[in-house]
Amino acid sequence: MAAAERIWTAALVVIGDEILSGRTQDKNIAQIALWLNLQGIRLVEVRVVGDAAVAIAEAVNALRARHDYLFTTGGIGPTHDDITVDAIAEAVGVPVVVHSRARAMLERYYISRGGITDARLRMARVPEGAELIENRMSGAPGIRWGNIFIMAGVPAITAMMLDALSGTLEGGRPLLSETIGCWVAESEVADLLGATEKAHPGCQIGSYPFFREGRTGANFVIRSTDAATLGACRADLAARLMAAGRETVDGGI
């Protein structure tokens, strides 16, 4: 049944020198991946680029053509290093304009916070033809232009924007997953894992080893868009591990 299924895909461009310098630990990849999955959309590719217009434009143009949706995070604030809107407008070949509703939102937000300034008005600039994505947290909206969704770098603000988008994007069936944990070196059950995956078309089994408190273990994650297929594969894997004398931990370790 998986063969004929339409898979909706997305890509993400994470924009920011602070990620590439290692100063900031990115949290948007995992956050957006999890959210997309709930929408029935699969994150297929991520690129991280610096605050450089050419790099942003190249990544955006390569990925927006390949996927149903393209998300970006970072570079939409009020300071000189926030160049995402200009870079994307240039990439898609439209001018940057001030969005009147975004301007009104910012003016309202800043009434009690020192008033509007030129720097703050930068956050009302959008590629021409864009729609806004609301953000109750900081006044500055996210931006939708075609299949491009321009989000904040601060994870908590992007969370608000994702919340505002929830349920509005067309997707397919979410990718379901179940996890079985096992205190075993994955190399000891490698053949068993491969054979189990082969016996259940439409399922993928990922093996994720770890070392904790001096012990070796692994979590096996089974993924499928079909609940019955997933359940059968999960039960089979647990049975094969038990038959091999391995104790399993439902839900993972």
Place this chain on the structure above:
Amino acid sequence: MAAAERIWTAALVVIGDEILSGRTQDKNIAQIALWLNLQGIRLVEVRVVGDAAVAIAEAVNALRARHDYLFTTGGIGPTHDDITVDAIAEAVGVPVVVHSRARAMLERYYISRGGITDARLRMARVPEGAELIENRMSGAPGIRWGNIFIMAGVPAITAMMLDALSGTLEGGRPLLSETIGCWVAESEVADLLGATEKAHPGCQIGSYPFFREGRTGANFVIRSTDAATLGACRADLAARLMAAGRETVDGGI
């Protein structure tokens, strides 16, 4: 002085369905970025792709041509979903061979751990012509092929491999940075930041806002490869913020 400076660059391909599904929070981007900076090499681009040979090959071939060094993480274990070595060998057009020293290392490591098996021997397979990168933690080595460095997905193992590589790669001057924190909305000092950056060629100033305990603040990170240039820019920025009535926090908030 920055104009004539040769900048050594690197890219990173993070390989793994678990990152794209959001199950696992990547830690290798920040870890490798920080390590590269100590070697005087700048991380310029990162791509995250799934466990799919075509996607891995495309990313590897695009990036190895553009940068001095290309790192990959993930997909070098013993299980069926570990396809990085095969995908990279295919991408660069060489066969996969068993590396005799890697085989000996694995045999030695597994003497007290149940002995060598076909699955474990998978971790001795390399693209023909490769050298090994040692890893004291798990017996399975990393792999160097030309300018490609193939590392583990488990961050602690990659840390060991980076340790083994430290000081062996040619690089330039490390990018230095200093941070000034300020309890201010970045939009209130946006012009000041831009003007300061402009006054100090060879420096970049990044502005990273946050919201903590109901308060708005920002950290300003000044970056340069030259210590004197960096120090002058840092002092100027602190002076301008103080002149504007803003208290600053050395080292960031």
